[in-house]
Amino acid sequence: MKTKTRVNARPTPQAGASRCRSLLVLFKVRVVVLLLGAAVGGACIATGGWPGTSTLAVLLVAGGMAAAGASAINQYLERELDARMERTQRRPLAARTFTRAGWVPYIGGLMIVIPSLAVLPFNPALTFFLLLGAAIYIGVYTIWLKPRTPLNIIIGGAAGSAAVLSGSAAAGNWSEPGAVMLALLVFLWTPTHFWSLAIAYRDDYARGGIPMLPVHTSPRAAAVWVSVHASGAVLAALALTAHPALGWPYLVAVVLASTSLLALSALLIAEPGKKRALALFHGSNLYLGMVILVICVEAALA
DSSP: OOOOOOOOOSOOHHHHHHHHHHHHHHTTHHHHHHHHHHHHHHHHHHHTSOOOHHHHHHHHHHHHHHHHHHHHHHHHHTHHHHHHSTTTTTSTTTTTSSSOOTTHHHHHHHHHHHHHHHTTTTOHHHHHHHHHHHHIIIIIIIIIITTTOTTHHHHHTHHHHHHHHHHHHHTTOTTOHHHHHHHHHHHHHHHHHHHHHHHHTHHHHHHHTOOOHHHHSOHHHHHHHHHHHHHHHHHHHHHGGGSTTOOHHHHHHHHHHHHHHHHHHHHHHHSOSHHHHHHHHHHHHHHHHHHHHHHHHHHHHO
16 A cells, blocks of 8 residues: 655745845846945035935835846856856856746836836936936947947946936936936946956856957957056046045045055056956945945935
């Protein structure tokens, strides 16, 4: 007589934790945190002080949802491409962690549209920049430019600039000169960040068929262009020292961080290999984070 074995369909804690990690990757939470930092920096500098808890709460919720939704749609559209690249093949949609992924663009779209429309009655400028950032990232960068031109990330970097201006819009002054300069800094910083990563994974991008600049030129020539954009970002950061809300702590921090960033850029030109490229990639993350952090701290203490 055969005994029936009961199968426990209840997910294990390990499976639940793995699913949570996959969702964090799908919605690119680390990238979203950096974008939200840029948005908060835009709000602080536009206000010339602390923008207020309610303003930041609206910005973080609406901006976080919109950025996460756009990131999920980006991964959905690039799931086959990601599967061909060693660096991205473990992303959940590329690895088919979710067996049915048809829900992703719908949920992602709702995450963009719902918060954007929710703030429309009292802050149309914030709605505009939330939708603009998503449109640039999904439509302009992912669908149009990325598969077609080595200059894709230059224009695609405007999505990060839109995040800064969403912060200044949330503060009620989207066109404040300091916020516009911070948006320019992010725009110039973006190619430094992504091209250094593309130099490190040049063969991977070539295998994926993505025409990133380092694929279409020599690593040293790409490193020179990385340095050009790093220098532009440094000039924008230094220009912000003229803002009345920023004082000596900002100047000292930016000079030190800028010296480090330019040194990493010079080392990459001298030795355009994976190790130097990844050092600049991580260093550029720290650079932008430091600039934003000092802006926020000075605003909080103003």
